[in-house]
Amino acid sequence: MTATSESRSPSVDPTLEEVVETIDRHGNERTSLMHVLRDIQERHRCVSPGAQSLVAEVMGIPRVEVEGFVSFYSFLSEEPWGDIVIRVCDDVPDRMRGFERVLSAFREAVGVEVGRTSADGITLTTTASIGLSDQAPAALVNDVPVTELSTDKVHRIVEALRSHRDPKKLVTLLGDGNNAHPLVRSMVKNNLMHPGPLIFSPVSRGQAIRRATRVSPAEVIRQVKAARLRGRGGAGFPTGMKWEFTRASLGERKFVICNADEGEPGTFKDRVILTERPDRVFSGMTVAGYAIGAQEGIVYLRAEYQYLRAYLEAVLAQRRSDGLLGRDIVGRPGFHFDIRIQMGAGAYVCGEETALIRSCEGRAGEPLNRPPFPAEHGFLGCPTSVNNVETYCCIAKILEEGAAAFNEYGTPESAGTKVLSISGDCLKPGIYEVAFGITLHTMLEMCGAEDARAVQVGGPSGSLVGPTDFHRRICFNDLPTGGSMIVFGPDRDLLSVVYAFAEFFADESCGYCTPCRVGTQLILRYLERLRAGRAEASDIEELRRTARTMKTTSRCGLGSTACNPVLTSMERFPELYAPVDDHPDAYRRSFDLPRAVAEAERLSGRTSRGEHVEQGYHA
Template identity: 60%
Template sequence: MAEILEEAAIREICQAHDCNRARLLDIARAVHKKCGYISGHAMNLIADELSTHRVEVESLVSFYSFLSDKPRGRIVIRLCNDIIDQMNGAQLVGRAFSEELGIDFGRTASDGAITLEHTACIGMCDQAPAALINDVVVTNLSSDKAREIVRELRQHTDPQRLVKHLGDGNNAHELVNSMVQNNVRLPGPSIFSPVNRGEALRKALVMSPAEVIRAIKTARLRGRGGAGFPTGMKWEFARAAPGDRKFVFCNADEGEPGTFKDRAILTERADRVFAGMTIAGYAIGASEGILYLRGEYAYLRPFLEHVLQKRREDGLLGDDIFAAEREPAPPKPAGERDVHRRPGTAGRRPFSFDIRIQMGAGAYVCGEETALINSCEGMRGDPRNRPPFPAQEGFLGCPTVVNNVETLCCAAKILEEGPATFNQYGSEQSSGTKLLSISGDCRRPGIYEVSFGIELSEVLEMCGARDAIAVQVGGASGEMVAPDQYDRTICFDDLCTGGAIMVFGPGRNVLEIARSFMDFFVEESCGYCTPCRVGNVLLRERLEKILDAKGEPADLEYLEALCRTIKTGSRCGLGQTSANPVLTTLKNFRKVYEVMVQEDREGLKRSFDLQRAVAEAEELCGRESIHNHV
């Protein structure tokens, strides 16, 4: 009976998504939520409803870490194990969870209620250690809190009730209900300035699309996700690309370890992001937008849907935006103020634009724009070959602009106040401000909006980390900077970052940190191309050999050569940057490596352990190695 009900429910979920193959990820998420996992039988059903092959469903399920093909607990505890969380005691917390539940990581408690797992950075480094319990974020964990959480969950099984104190700002909104703190330590003039709702969009719609793009170009806006591609140029390509159907994507798959700025933007300035998307849609001639929200930020979804709905109600989104201003307005009762009515927008053609939210399901590589597009099409988040670039051929083969959350915010701000106001901050090549998400060994972790061109030393001063021995700029794929380089500046020409600044204080080992980053890349590589899939494992192995004090000077050359191979041979940005932790520590912290490696005088390999190599045979054959008597 239960099976029949479940079968009906799965078919219903598929039909609710119009049996659309491109919505497979949503369907899989829904089925997963309904059944707790996706069984082989469920896969068959989904494949049948979607007229596709089971292997397509299976391959998708196996790709995303939030989807499982084996039964799991109704409650899944995912403890973040990135380096910052580890530094803040995630191991102790993990042990407490493990002991209290009586299970190891990766296991489900014997009563089937709770599953315990590790997960990569969940964007809470400023309040680490943190964990996701289903969709609920719990922060600032300690081993005591971990034990308490398990006891409570056993009692009431409702993760939401673990939230006892609400965070600041919109975290306390009834649709967010989260203990997450924004930690915006330094609100700057652009992103976190007060929103004049509707203003940016209104000004944009008065201009022609070409003028909007020109304004973005005049402001010299470059992508804030880390790569720094000129936004105006991207929009222009998409505008010029042939096709009637175009798309605007907002990349909110903030997965780079140590980055959590988008979390705060989406919590506090969602309106500005959606305004940016709508403006981009107007500029390139798109009427559909998708916000790709990382699975870890699912707790923000109801709130974001609410903001979208409100924009629709206020005529800022949906069919014929600002329709009332385009046509002569119907007479209003005396005394009612029409806030939207301004001169200038009459006479333009109607513009419609709507946004939907696509949830991710725990895959770092989906932050890469082509992988993100694949994910939205209901496929594995494998990156695509480029060209064609998304601006030419993206989502469903249509021209697609993919912009970072912060970039779209900047775009809205530029339209709101003009390029000149935006330009007065930053430098010639890097205009405007940048959000930094600072975490690690500093007294004031959190989000800082600074002007581009700021020196790293100033940043460290600001966050209270004068004694830092190393700073990782740009997340795991960024650069590890040594103290003698703290006069370098944050900008596209020097230290380029999507926002992550991880601070490491006295006593930290940069090699251990690099190893931890390699763990991350080994886990997150999509496995499509060999340099990345195999190369990162080899890098980690050699790094471990050096950490075990078994390394030789030749290993450093090997590492460098291998890094170059991975960098140049990989297909997408993940592999092209995954070697950076090793490469930049080799460059900036050479001495740390050099004291760990040593040449054997007789040319023997220190990593080869004869005793260990014969141990098994000794046991099987019941006699000792002749070498034991030498």
């Protein structure tokens, strides 16, 4: 087996010629670094130290920055992986649906531990949310999503991989809609349970752009403002205002970026929008280009959605040949705009706009301080408007049918509809496009989860709410959400959910600022104490203080929201945080002497004076 796998795969180190060729193909610019390294990773199963040196030399980038780049992104590795990489999604909805069993089935079938590669070249690893929470447990086999896994299915998958070694052949039943498109051919399902009137309505191609170009850019922005559109990624910044700033900023080049890096656990709406309504997204981006005076658009597509890339490229090509992208769009002289796809490589923090821009620039996706805001100083220092996939769809719809038609839905402060990704303990997980302002009650009725104990609104960075809050409304000034809705049934252990989210943030913290890097670790430690039944009142208080410090002092949104699972569950479910009584002698309950000396006992062959210690001299 080993011999065949070696003959099948090229060596870990690329040759100089090969590196030069790869760089030439993508263009020898820093912004191409991601695609260059992804190509090398794909061909050689790693970006070896040797490869890093060659890339650094040919591209004129300090080697340490190439190395930093490789170590930052989880889809790049310095150590060689197998030619098949299985990434099992370890997210809360997956854990609720048997992730542990599925993972051990994979361990058994592949015959290695997590993080290892089998002799015949299959690497097994886990990953954060891959945007398939409604069909969990799920995994990626190279680029190919495999969904609704069971232990049986896992064994069949690994057996099949061993016989044909082609992940694409794992797809026998195609998903619905465009998942069956020849360029997608995926088993992923849309689960479009409730298509709403705006985002998922039929598209009349080109109409939004034609309507936009009939009026001035300022008028387009005025219409977007009149529609009271706010960003759909979660933060809810008024889009028209953002565009006005970007338009007003000085700069020869301006950029429109579409944030398709939805990494918030439990979110998968952008996947379905990109699968079913890519034209509407690109149309919205083109309108944005017209409005702010940009000629270049970038879709930052998360690595987990690589399987959609060829299809999206084909949609872009079609738009070019239809005169909806490129030069003199819709026959309007001087209106040039084109869109390219920039791949991510597995980093949650890149969903934050400044980190996303850094990633596009060929750097590790570490967030920057704001101001300056991207509207002034964004991609390559140029004015840039970064908006969510769904926001661009709203733009297209506003231009297609006017602000008034858009405003018919929603509430005064939250106009339009919201696409929700619902997962967890409900009968009908999937995509729901609902008007802003519906209550959680209504939502739970729609998805078949009337008996829910809690809902995580807006993913881990949002808030955990219980039945007393189910009358509240989904909108920006009550319960805002980027779309993730994870439902927990009556028997769920919520503390384990909070812990899972804490683990997620500890893993995804970029490590730049202390409150987030250290805070995420401290939160884990206190939660471990709590789960072990060793947390005293002072531990709970420290946990609360740590979480609050993170909220106010972290550098970016990741850190300031990483504490939300703890803070919101403390507020709504205080019973989860019941402390143990203090020790009568004021010893700390969390200090576990037998555990602390266990290693020394093993090494020395002696036993602890434990009893003696417990009793003391003056008992």
